Each structure stands twice: as structure tokens, then as C-alpha cells.
Amino acid sequence: MQLHGRIARIPECVEVGDFCLQGFIEGRTLGSGPLRSRTLSPRHTGQLGQLFRELVAIKSDELETVERRCEPQDRLPDGDTTGFLHRLIHFTEDRFYSGHVTQYGTLFDELGVCGAQLDGLRCQSEQLTDRPFTLIHGDLHRHNFIVDSAGDLWTIDWELAVIGDPLYELATHLHLMRYPEREEVRIAKLWQAEVESVLPGSSLNWEQDLPILLAYKRAQSAFTDIIRTALALGPGPEPNWRILPRAAWKLQRVLAAAQEPLALRSVPTLQQVLSAYANWFRSSAARSAP
Known part of the structure; x- marks a missing residue:
């Protein structure tokens, strides 16, 4: 399944023969230089919320045709x-x-x-x-967010993506980002509001x-x-x-x-x-x- 078109700011992948080439996003990581603030700007907060919505919109049953590493008998029931x-x-x-x-x-x-x-x-x-399973990026930290010249937030490095509990996405993000306590609370509430707006029950x-x-x-x-x-x-x-x-x-x-x-x-x-x-x-x- 191609995520391009489902995730707004993700590098485009092009298949060339047996290889898959990923496009390059020019910019700085969110964790470098003047962007190293421990809180997110309103612009980046909104784009992070959009990413949360887009991820939970991709449900496990949409990914049945995707090549997966685990055997069918080892796959967990949804939720x-x-x-x-x-x-x-x-x-x-x-x-x-x-x-x-x-x-x-x-x-x-x-x-x-x-x-x-x-x-x-x-x-x-x-x-x-139990919560419905969705797509999870699984590694949303500062160095996996690229800020381009227009100030937009792009998400890279999807090799750890899995299908599972959407709350694990939030836990991983909070753990890796090391937000101050007030910012952590704000981002957690943002996640809850965004995912519920798309998939009711995903934040139960x-x-x-x-x-x-x-x-x-x-x-x-x-x-x-x-x-x-x-x-x-x-x-x-x-x-x-x-x-x-x-x-x-x-x-x-x-x-x-x-x-x-x-x-x-x-x-x-x-x-x-x-x-x-x-x-x-x-x-x-x-x-x-x-």
C-alpha cells in the first residue's frame, strides 16, 4: 500500500526495477539548530495533529495486501x-x-x-x-521530522512502521520527544482529540x-x-x-x-x-x- 496520498507530508517512493527509491526532503530536522525547542510551534502542532489523524485513518484491514514480516498465524486479532x-x-x-x-x-x-x-x-x-488497530509509525522523534524551507513538517524513516495499538504511537512519541510536563499533557490531549475525530474508540x-x-x-x-x-x-x-x-x-x-x-x-x-x-x-x- 502506498502511503503517498494518504499521509500529507511524506517522501514519495518510486520503484525502479527491483529497487524502491525514496525522495529527498531538503531541510533541517526538528532536533537541529534553532529548531531544538522542547515545545512545538502552533504550525507544527497542527501538522502533528494532522499526522495523527492520517495514521489512524489507515486501519488494519486496509493493509491485508501489504507484505508483512510475520506469518499469518502469528498476526494478532484486531484490537x-x-x-x-x-x-x-x-x-x-x-x-x-x-x-x-x-x-x-x-x-x-x-x-x-x-x-x-x-x-x-x-x-x-x-x-x-482493547482498541482498534491502525498503522503506527513507531519512531516519531525530532530527527524523524524534517522542516522544509516553507516551515512544513515532513515525516521520514518509516521502516519501524507496524500495525497495532494506536496509543503506542502516542507513548513512543512522548517518550522520545522528552517534552516538558505541560507540553506533554498538551500533545497527549491533541492526540486524543485528533484520533477520536477520525476513528471513534481509538483512544478508549x-x-x-x-x-x-x-x-x-x-x-x-x-x-x-x-x-x-x-x-x-x-x-x-x-x-x-x-x-x-x-x-x-x-x-x-x-x-x-x-x-x-x-x-x-x-x-x-x-x-x-x-x-x-x-x-x-x-x-x-x-x-x-x-
């Missing part, structure tokens, strides 16, 4: 928001913890994070309200369910950012000492945000995070030494 979150939790545990525990297990251990800590979120997901019980999905996003970030930080500090045998303090500070904030969702007994101090990476690099170098 199964609990099953949707269960799949996300399993993906996080399997891909980012179990799939990397051989390489990063000692680092996870020293930072007090393990896959079993996601079980609490699985229990909370049983409380979710959103105020009760949003904290659960936000908790998942904070927990997910703990797993992904532990690995990303190690990669950013590499390749070793010592971490990049110049960037380690800031990287450790950022990760310490991520772990603090994940303390409640993951039921962490304590949040590592900045010094403990620094030591964990220094120790991991040294032990990795020792294991790989001839």
Missing part, C-alpha cells in the same frame, strides 16, 4: 492491545537481552538489569483496554493505559541503551575515555527512569556506571586476547 504489548515485551527480552547476554551479560549484571524484570510489565498489560481509556505503555518504553530503553552505549564507547580494548562521562550520565538517567518499570532494587550511581563499562571493556579485551 488485542494486551497481545500487542506482550509481543513488544517478548521482542525486547529476546532481541536485546537474551540475544546479547553472551556478549553483554556481565555488563547487564553489574548494572542490575535482567530480562526477568520485564515480567511485571507483562502482568500490567493484562489491564489494557487512554489516560489509564498510557502510563503502562510509557513504562514499557522506559524499560525498553534500559536494555537498548546499555548496548548502544557500549557500542558508542568501543571498539576497545579501553572505552573512549573522552566521551565516557557524558555517555554514563545519559545512561544513568535512563536507568533512573526505568527503576519503577523494571523494579530495580537501586539505580546505579554515575560512578558505578563508569566502573561497569570500564570493567566490561577490560574483561572483553582479556577474553579476546590470544
